[in-house]
Amino acid sequence: MTAADIHRTILAVWRNEQPRLITSLSRMLRDVPLAEDLTQEALVAALEHWPATGVPERPGAWLMATAKRRALDHLRRGKMLAHKHDMVARDLEQEQQAIPDLDAALDDDIGDELLRLIFTACHPLLPQEARAALALRMICGLTTGEIARAFLVPEATVAQRIVRAKRTLSASGLAYETPRGEELSERLASVLEVVYLIFNEGYTAARGEHWLRPQLCQEALRMGRVLISIAPHEPEAHGLLALMELNASRIAARTDQAGDPILLMDQNRALWDQLQIRRGMLALAQAVQLGGAGGFYALQAEIIACHAKASAVDDTDWPRIAELYAELAKLVNSPVIELNRAVAVGMAEGPAAGLAIVERLAGEPTLKTYHLFGSVRGDLLYKLGRYAEARDVFEAAAGLAANDRERELLKRRAAQAADAAASS
Amino acid sequence: MRFMYIVTSTQPNRGPTPALMEAMHKLADREIKAGRMLDSGGLMPVSLGAQVKITGGKLSVVDGPFVEAKELIGGYAIFELRDKEEAVASAVEFMQLHKEHMPGWEGTCEVRSFATPGDEMACQADAQAAS
Numbered sequence: 001m002t003a004a005d006i007h008r009t010i011l012a013v014w015r016n017e018q019p020r021l022i023t024s025l026s027r028m029l030r031d032v033p034l035a036e037d038l039t040q041e042a043l044v045a046a047l048e049h050w051p052a053t054g055v056p057e058r059p060g061a062w063l064m065a066t067a068k069r070r071a072l073d074h075l076r077r078g079k080m081l082a083h084k085h086d087m088v089a090r091d092l093e094q095e096q097q098a099i100p101d102l103d104a105a106l107d108d109d110i111g112d113e114l115l116r117l118i119f120t121a122c123h124p125l126l127p128q129e130a131r132a133a134l135a136l137r138m139i140c141g142l143t144t145g146e147i148a149r150a151f152l153v154p155e156a157t158v159a160q161r162i163v164r165a166k167r168t169l170s171a172s173g174l175a176y177e178t179p180r181g182e183e184l185s186e187r188l189a190s191v192l193e194v195v196y197l198i199f200n201e202g203y204t205a206a207r208g209e210h211w212l213r214p215q216l217c218q219e220a221l222r223m224g225r226v227l228i229s230i231a232p233h234e235p236e237a238h239g240l241l242a243l244m245e246l247n248a249s250r251i252a253a254r255t256d257q258a259g260d261p262i263l264l265m266d267q268n269r270a271l272w273d274q275l276q277i278r279r280g281m282l283a284l285a286q287a288v289q290l291g292g293a294g295g296f297y298a299l300q301a302e303i304i305a306c307h308a309k310a311s312a313v314d315d316t317d318w319p320r321i322a323e324l325y326a327e328l329a330k331l332v333n334s335p336v337i338e339l340n341r342a343v344a345v346g347m348a349e350g351p352a353a354g355l356a357i358v359e360r361l362a363g364e365p366t367l368k369t370y371h372l373f374g375s376v377r378g379d380l381l382y383k384l385g386r387y388a389e390a391r392d393v394f395e396a397a398a399g400l401a402a403n404d405r406e407r408e409l410l411k412r413r414a415a416q417a418a419d420a421a422a423s424s
Numbered sequence: 425m426r427f428m429y430i431v432t433s434t435q436p437n438r439g440p441t442p443a444l445m446e447a448m449h450k451l452a453d454r455e456i457k458a459g460r461m462l463d464s465g466g467l468m469p470v471s472l473g474a475q476v477k478i479t480g481g482k483l484s485v486v487d488g489p490f491v492e493a494k495e496l497i498g499g500y501a502i503f504e505l506r507d508k509e510e511a512v513a514s515a516v517e518f519m520q521l522h523k524e525h526m527p528g529w530e531g532t533c534e535v536r537s538f539a540t541p542g543d544e545m546a547c548q549a550d551a552q553a554a555s
Contacts, residue, residue: 008509015506215506218506222458224459225458230457275502
């Protein structure tokens with residue numbers, strides 16, 4: 001093995017163990033940011049020792065013992081309360097007498113602590129990008145460099161965000177607390193928001209060379225799966241997971257070989273990931289069973305589920321999708337949702353019905369600069385045989401598109417409409 | 425990246441010990457909760473299975489057990505992980521359980537990553553370049 005191989009192996013082992021390390025240390029120190037620092041130190045220790053000694057047979061136990069020793073040192077240095085110190089020292093002594101075996105590590109229920117960790121990382125007091133960075137670092141075990149690469153920002157920026165966020169948490173006394181009761185649902189909303197942000201950052205990358213950054217989707221999915229295991233009674237957690245699994249099921253079909261986007265209607269459905277669709281459907285059923293059918297994430301998941309169930313575009317249940325968008329619009333007042341409803345209504349009841357909704361939206365200020373508004377409107381006009389109007393609308397929309405690939409597509413459609421206008 | 429773990433053994437008739445079953449169950453539970461394991465399953469004895477074969481241009485159906493089989497698949501799992509290193513680390517942990525709870529057992533956990541449409545293209549490109 002080369003040094004780089006050993007390094008990667010150590011990181012992989014560490015990532016597997018990291019949630020258990022950080023939760024145990026949090027419980028010991030009652031301080032999540034500090035626990036995070038010390039788990040990092042355990043990683044550094046592993047990187048120093050294991051290249052020479054090899055990866056120990058029970059790497060988890062090694063890392064845990066190392067991290068706890070650091071925590072103990074910290075408590076000593078800080079002259080913490082004597083009894084706390086004694087308590088920890090006693091624990092450690094017992095553990096060193098009998099290094100915890102694999103089974104003990106497996107028995108260690110970290111659910112509550114992990115939930116606390118997630119709530120801390122996604123605290124509403126922190127700026128959104130800091131929450132995302134902390135979550136990826138503390139829950140997924142990503143390094144600062146990996147997070148920076150994923151979000152296409154300099155490593156120093158991420159490092160600074162993390163340091164500031166941890167300082168904010170420590171200074172505000174929020175370093176170790178779990179919300180209960182009503183606050184829990186509110187705080188959960190903040191957690192779901194962060195996870196969804198990370199997912200979307202990967203799923204519809206607005207910037208950068210690649211349209212998709214699947215790794216961020218995978219990290220968000222992983223967090224979503226963790227969330228439903230530690231907060232199994234929260235319907236929106238299941239709803240979000242369903243939405244992410246179902247969206248992710250189409251990743252392989254969403255781009256062509258050159259990396260250009262392929263729109264839903266044109267995708268090769270044989271490339272949709274059936275295992276992931278099954279998991280998404282299961283999560284959606286859970287959300288519904290828990291009474292969450294009308295939730296923000298569950299509704300969106302159900303819309304995607306309508307597509308997932310259709311083996312061909314023509315089999316799509318457009319009336320149902322139109323209904324779901326109407327429900328979603330009641331929940332969130334957004335012209336973009338209304339525009340999506342217009343597409344569904346156009347498919348379900350014909351282009352005239354869709355266009356009627358679009359025309360009502362024409363005055364919306366947020367849609368004035370939104371190229372997809374023209375794209376939808378032009379498409380409906382074209383289907384109604386109003387080719388000259390469609391051409392003008394497509395041309396105007398092309399001028400608004402920020403993404404080259406999308407602009408090309410709209411220009412092509414404008415030319416197509418112009419040809420149809422000339423020959424009719 | 426998605427990986428399939430395929431567990432094979434030359435001792436198919438030795439079912440897992442209760443202690444191993446329990447440990448594997450706990451590990452699976454943890455891996456599911458951590459969002460890493462997507463699917464898994466143990467397989468029934470080979471005597472209940474069948475093989476549909478093509479040999480020498482002939483198609484035949486053979487019911488189990490299969491005398492000539494040396495290594496038999498006992499089970500599989502599907503994981504979603506970041507890279508091969510992570511997959512190997514987790515397979516090592518899984519096999520460590522076997523070592524502890526089923527002394528004398530011998531077997532293999534094969535770790536294979538799923539091909540994605542892009543990868544298939546890459547293989548074809550390789551083949552074309554080679555020809």
